[in-house]
Amino acid sequence: MSLLKNVGTIGGLTAVSRIFGFVRDILLARVLGAGGVADAWQLAFQLPNLFRRLFAEGAFASAFVPLFNRHMTEGEPEARRFASEVLAILLPILVFFGGLMMLGMPWILWLFANADLRADSENYALAVTMGQIAFPYLMFMSLATLTAAVLNSLSRFAAAAAAPIILNICLITALTWGAIQADSEATRQMTGMFLAIAVSVSGLLQLLWLGFWMRRAGFGIPFARPRVTQRVKEMGVLIIPAVFGAGVYQISRFIDLAFIRGLPDGSLTYMAMADRWNQLPLGIIGIALGTAILPALSRFIAREENDEAQRLQSNAIELAMLLTVPAAVALFFTGSAFVRVFMQSGAFTMEDAAITGTVVSGLVIGLPAYVLVKVLTPNFFARKDTRTPVITAAISLVVTVALNLYLVPRIGVLALAVSGSIGAWVNTVLLYGILARRGFFSMSQRVAGRIGRIVLAAAPMGAALWYAMQMGDPYFTGTTAERGFSILALAAIGIATYGISAALLGVLDKATVQRLMRRQA
Structure with missing residues (x-):
């Protein structure tokens, strides 16, 4: 299947x-508002969710x-045995770590x-209880990530792409x-408690969902006695540095939590709600591209098909910029x-929205950079080089912390967003420069x-959207009809203006589409 089709599917x-996430956050803003219970919930949910993104979807998958x-190139039985060995070690680690975190939740949240x-x-007591109830989500999702990695x-x-809908x-x-309550x-x-229960239940349901489709694909992972085999050791050597290389965005979110500790009430909610808008293109484009190219890059590099690897990397970068630059602007x-x-109503005030x-x-200043990091790091991981992305991530985090x-x-709280964006661009420049210097990838003039x-x-x-914002300002907080019309007008102006500019400059033509649609070998 072509890169474009794979990215389109994911x-x-x-x-x-x-979209379901937006509905969730609209309800969350209107029911819980900002500060108080809302901050307690965000703190309780952030920990298992950040660990999931950092360790499970980031380091483990990479x-x-x-x-x-x-x-798999050695045969499916070998791949099955490898997955079984990893599962046998992963499960007890998850149970131990989860139990430790739940017991230490009062001090960890502090x-x-x-x-x-x-x-x-x-x-605060509510936040601790919610955190303890929600933390099993990490265990379920880590096992689900193993299943999703096999499917991918x-x-x-x-x-795997549909599974988050369940959450x-x-x-x-x-x-x-x-x-619907008063x-x-x-x-x-009480809503916060129900949310915590819903998180853990969703993790179990996602695991069952992915397990069903893995069996439908004819692949099963048998249970085995935990043993630290040579293959497990090899993965352990890769996974520890991959935490930093693949998870720089999530690590920066941990840093944000530390700085938010000294900010006024509501700051955690503001950051979480804003991140939802940034996560829309980041999740759709960045995660989709990173997920789609890693297996293909691994196969090309294992077979020493360097031209195919170069082509795939070029297509991924071009597609990333084609989609993220207009989204960011x-x-x-x-x-x-x-x-x-979408969010200002009920407990979420005009000041909160502003x-x-x-x-x-x-x-979103850093949106293209966050996506490019996800596109460039697979080139290192496919070569089993997890050390280099760690070094570049560490440098970018130092820059981020210094700016914070x-x-x-x-x-x-605005500083957390700006500093993280600048740090992401530093990471992107370093990753590309190292790939080019080593001869692994160099961007063509085209x-x-x-x-x-x-x-x-x-x-x-x-420019057109800036002008339209001035004209539409009174309607963004008006009646439902005024809000709907104003946001549709903004979308229409943005699409039309970019479409005309792109056509005049030859951004997207038939040859480009055919190149991106080319089937991967």
């Missing part, structure tokens, strides 16, 4: 999940997939909670209960409008020229 289903594909939440003994390696992308359906169910502190607290100018239209919209603009130390006291035209095409769209 990205399309991820888009459905993100280390497992190249090794699994190598064993490290990240801000002063307002720590001073509110009732909501077999080029069965749809089931959002479970959370929406819990929030719907809160939305607005009160007791309702918000559009959200930079219109982020506050989207937040006001701050969240500003944070959105800061986050300077900017957070001056501009508050691709560089096309990226330049993509940036130029986005500029008129940004």
Whole structure:
């Protein structure tokens, strides 16, 4: 299947999940608002969710997939034995780590909670309970990631891409209960408890869903006695540095939690809500591209088909920029409008929406870079080089922390978004420079020229959206009809302007589409 079709499959289903996620966050803002129970819930959910993204979807998948594909070239029985050995070690580690985190939850949350939440003994106790109930989600999702990695390696992308929809359906169910109750502190607290239960239930359901489709694909992972085999040791050597190489975005979110500790009540909610808008294109484009190219790159490099690896990497970068640059420019100018239209209501005030919209603009400055990191790091992982992405990630994190130390006291929560974006660009430049110096990948003049035209095409769209924001400002918080019309008008202006600019500059033509549609060998 071609890169474009693979990305379309993963990205399309991820888009459905993100739409459900928007419905979830709209309900979350209106039912819980910002601060208090809302911050308690965000803190309780952030920990298992960040660990999931960092260890399971980031490091584990990055280390497992190249090794699994190598064993697949030796025959399916070898791949099956390798997966069984990994599962036998992974399960007891997850049970031990999960139990330890649940027991230590009162002290762990204390490290990240801000002063307002720590001073509110009732909501802090609620956050601890919610965190303990929600943490089994990490164990279920880590096992689900193993199953998803097998499916992706077999080029069965749809089931894994659809799985997050289950999480959002479970959370929406819990929030719907809160939305139909009378607005009160007791309702918000009970809704938070239902949300925590829904998280763990969704993890179990996703594991069952992926297990079903793996069996349908004719692949089973037998249980075995835990043994540290040579193959498990090899994966262990890869997975520890991959935590930093593949998970720099998630590590930066951990850093954000540490800095949010000193910010006013509501800051955690503002950052989480803003990140939802950034995660829409990041999840649809970045995760889809990274997931789609890693198995193929691993096969090309294992067979020493360097021209095919170069072609695939070029196509992935071009597609990433084609999709993320206009998305980033559009959200930079219109982020506050989207937040006001969709989230401002009930417990989520105009001030909450204004701050969240500003944070959105800061986050999307780094959107193309976050996606490019996900596109470039598979080139290292496919060569079983997890050390280099660790070094570049460490440098970018040092830059991020230094900027946070300077900017957070001056501009508050917005600093976290801006610093993370600059750090992501530093990481991108370093990764590309190292690939080029080692002769693993070098961008052709054709691709560089096309990226330049993509940036130029986005500029008129940004100017048009800036002007449209001034005209539409009174309607973003108006009636439902006014909100709907204003946001549709913004979308139409952005699409039309970018479409015209792109056509005039030759950003997308028939030859480009055919190249991206070319079937992978």
